Amino acid sequence: MLLKNLRLTNFRQFKGEQLISFSTYPDRNVTIIMGENGSGKTTLAQAFTWCLYGDTDFEDKSMLSKAVALNMLPDEEASVRVELDLVHNGIEYTIIREQKYSKDSSGNLRRPSQTTFKIAFKGADGQREFVPDLETEIRMKEILPKELSKYFFFDGERIEKMSKEIRRGKSKEFAEAVKSLLGLSAFTAALNHLKSRSPSSVIRSYDNSYDAGSDVRIAQYTKEIDELDDKIDAITRRLAEIDKEEAIAQDKCDELKEKIVKFKDSEDLAKEREALRKKLNGLISSKASSTAVLLRTFNNNAQQYFAKKMMKDALQLLSEADKLDKGIPDIHERTIKFLIDRGSCICNNKIEFNNDAYKALMKVLEYIPPQSLGSLIGQFVRDCESKSKGGSSLFEDISEQYRIIRNFETDYADVENKIKLIEERLVNMENVGLLQKELINYERRLNYLKKERDELNIEQGSYETQKKLKIAERKELTLKDEANRKIEVYKAYAQYMYDVLLDEYTQKETETRNQLQKTVNGIFKHIYNGGLALSLDENYNVNIIVNDFRGYNSDVETSTAQSISVIFAFIAGVIKMARDSQNDENEMLVSEPYPLVMDAPLSAFDKTRIQTVCDILPKVAEQVIIFIKDTDGELAETHMGQQVGARYLFDKKNEFETYLVTR
Amino acid sequence: MTDAETKIINGVEIDLKKANRMLKRLIVKETTNIKTKRYNDSEMAKQIKKIIEEEVECY
Structure with a gap:
């Protein structure tokens, strides 16, 4: 398949009709289309897949140019159209996809119509003909199966995902598509025509024609x-x-x-976290009880402790003031009152209200029991001694409790921090x-x-x-029966051909796969210079093998550089094989060279690999079309200069308009 | 492909020369059709039946 022209009409930012002609010269088979970021490289790459399969990766599924949509009047209609001219198996095809958009009377864009898909080709007489509508999907599958298209219409940004896809989990359809590209489709078609579930297959139709x-x-x-x-x-x-x-x-x-x-660590971590949480709870209750002890000690002893100084001073004063006790030993208040009531003292002096004796006795009354100052002082001294004993250890007791509480604060913060660290680790587990x-x-x-x-x-x-x-x-x-006997004979011949072809197909398929593995490995070694090799299983899954370690043949995890190299090697290998197997005219292997259309293919490569890839691609592929940003583009042109046959530039006028210009 | 002259397939004796001749014609037909897309699947099956019947009837 060779791509000749791509005509875009109002497709996204490509307003109006724009044409790009790809280089088809065998010796200058590279077309480079350069542009700054956001100018439309990916859109142009998507135009291919939209045209061929009606699919794009755009989130905004409207293909109509925004610039056109803005200028449309109410009830006006506009079309988006992409046409791709290509040559496949010597036949010139034009693949056409179109979608109509219209505005309602209020000027809002209506939901677009279904796309129409047509395949035109130049018939034997040179006249343009169309593939019947019901057969367009089948014909497209024959030209380039969708399962494989992503490898030929290649998006550099998807490379990691593709690497994973190519290494496992590919569908049976993928294996079938690779086989068809490798030229085995004539075999599968013949086998299918001879014997299948279709009532029209040779053996089935004979079965149904018995008399x-x-x-x-x-x-x-x-x-x-x-x-x-x-x-x-x-x-x-x-x-x-x-x-x-x-x-x-x-x-x-x-x-x-x-x-x-x-x-697995998460289990141990969860257990550790549980233990720490318990410890934290223990610390909290220990803090509560320590605080309670501290308060109790304070409440019980603080008064004595703080009064100690005053008591000391008071006792000091008392010791220095014996004369303060002016009371008469063993004389009670009642004795004095008795003497006053009697009106005469013990010394027989007359006691009358307010005379000298009366005044002297009243004075005595101030110093005698029930509140004898001596007794009070004695009691006070005893109290002081007892209370000062109680408060003597308050400072040490409080200090100790406070130390325990302070330690708790440190332990608490420590445990809490450990729990936090564990939880951070557990978040991602x-x-x-x-x-x-x-x-x-x-x-x-x-x-x-x-x-x-x-x-x-x-x-x-x-x-x-x-x-x-x-x-x-x-x-x-x-x-x-004579007529039925004949049918049995025809069926026997059909069965014989089926058996022979199936044997040959099985053998050729294995040979082709082995050859593909060899080719892919050759290219892989050229791109990725390491002790790795690739192997292909029967579903064409690519496994990466470490060949420096004898006996180790399991698939290995790859780095980005390896992944990219695997993709390139696989694509280039399939393309090379398809190109090589087209030459044998009388063989059942019928294949077709394929182009490579690549969006930002070099962005994930380092400089050395860019050079290797630029060197290999134009050699293995029939045609290379690259959409590339300016810096990578200059590098690509340096390495592929001789092979570049066409150069274009994305001329971005504004966010809604980009034009393709030749350089 | 074998050099023997006949072979029994499903209890029917077939002439290997004829069988291999029709196989060659079938291969040419299929490889051509892959390129030209002249016949669809059911038409191809008819073409193959035609080849078989012509070769069997041919003495």
């Missing part, structure tokens, strides 16, 4: 064989589904096992228990699928046996 007039049982057997075929087909389809489901479940199991190992549970579910699913497959295989075997018996019985009947 049942000779024996009614022939028609009955044919009907029963058809029914058995349907059952076998249903089982085959289910087995294919089981394969897919198993692959998904197995991938999930592997992923979960990996996570469980990775997050998944719960191993839940992962285990999920793993058990997937393993259970795998067992169930295995069991289902075993049962289906047994069932299928039984149907096959029944079918064989019925075919033999039918044959016995058909051979009795």
Whole structure:
């Protein structure tokens, strides 16, 4: 396939009709389209996929140029159209996709119409013809299957994702598409035409053309064989589904096992966090009890402690003031009152109100019991002694409690910090228990699928046996009739051709795959200079093998540089093989060279690899079309200068308008 | 492909010369059609049947 022209009409920022012609010279097969970021490189790359398959990666699914949409009047209509001229298998095709947009009477853009898809080609007589509408999808699949298109219309920013896809989990359709690119489609077509479930296939149509007039049982057997075929087909389809489901479940199991190992620490961390939380609670209650002890000690002894100084001073004063006690020993207040009431003192002096004796006795009354100052002082001294004992250890007691509380603050902060650190680590970890549970579910699913497959295989075997018996019985009947005997003979020849072709196809497919592996490895070694090799399994999945370690043949995790190199090697390998296998005219291998359309292909490479890639691509691919930002573009032009046949530039006028100009 | 002259397929004896001749014609037809897309699948099956019947009838 060679791409000749791309015509864009009002496609996104490419306003009006714009044409880009790609270089098709064999010796100058590179077209470079340069532009600054945001000028439309990716849009142009997406124009290919929209044209061929109606798909884009844009979030805004409206393809209509915003500049055009803004100028549309109410009820006005505008079209978006992309046409791609290409040559495939010597036939000139134009792939056309168009979509109509219109505004309502209020000037709002209506939902666009479905896209129309047409394939025109130049017939043998040179006249332009169209592939019938019902056949356009099939023809497109033959020209370039969608499963493979992403490798030929290649987005540099998707490289990591592609690397993963290419290494595992590719669909059966992908393997079929690679086989077709490698030239095996003539085999598969022939096998399909000879024997398939389609009623029009040679053997099936012979089965249905027996003359049942000779024996009614022939028609009955044919009907029963058809029914058995349907059952076998249903089982085959289910087995294919089981394969897919198993692959998904197995991938999930592997992923979960990996996570469980990775997050196994989380279990220990969770336990540690629990222990720390308990410690934290212990510290909190210990703080509460220490605080209570401190307060109790304070409440009980603070008064004595703080009064100690005053008591000391008071006792000092008292010791220095014995004369303060002016009372008469053993004389009580009642004695004085008795003497006053009697009116005469012990000394027989007369006591009258306010005479000298009365005044002297009243004075005595101030110093005698019940409140004898001496007794009070004695009591005070005893109290002071007792109380000063109680408060003597207050400072030490409070200091000790306070130290415990202070220590708690430090321990608390320490434990709290540890919990915080553990929680930070746990945030990015998944719960191993839940992962285990999920793993058990997937393993259970795998067992169930295995069991289902075993049962289906047994069932299928039984149907096959029944079918064989019925075919033999039918044959016995058909051979009795001349016309039916002939059909048996035709079928035998068809079956012979089918068997021979199937053998040859199996052999060629293995050879082709081995050859592809060799080619891909050759290119890979050139791009990635390391001790790694690539191997292809029967589904064309690429595995990376460390070949420096004898006996180690498991797939290895790759770095970005390796991933990119794997992608390039695979694409370049398939393209090279497709190009090489087109030469044998009488062989069943029929293939076609393919172009490479690449959006920002070099952005993920370092300078050395850019040079290697620039050197390899124009050699392996029939045609290379690169959309590239200016700095990478200059580098690419330096390395591919001789091979560049066409140069374009994205001339960005504003956010809504970009024009393609030749350089 | 074998050098023997006949082979029994599904209980029917077939002439290998004829069989291989029709196989060659089939290969040419299929490889041409891959390029030209002249016939669709059911038309191709008819073409193959035609080849088989012509070769079987040919003495």
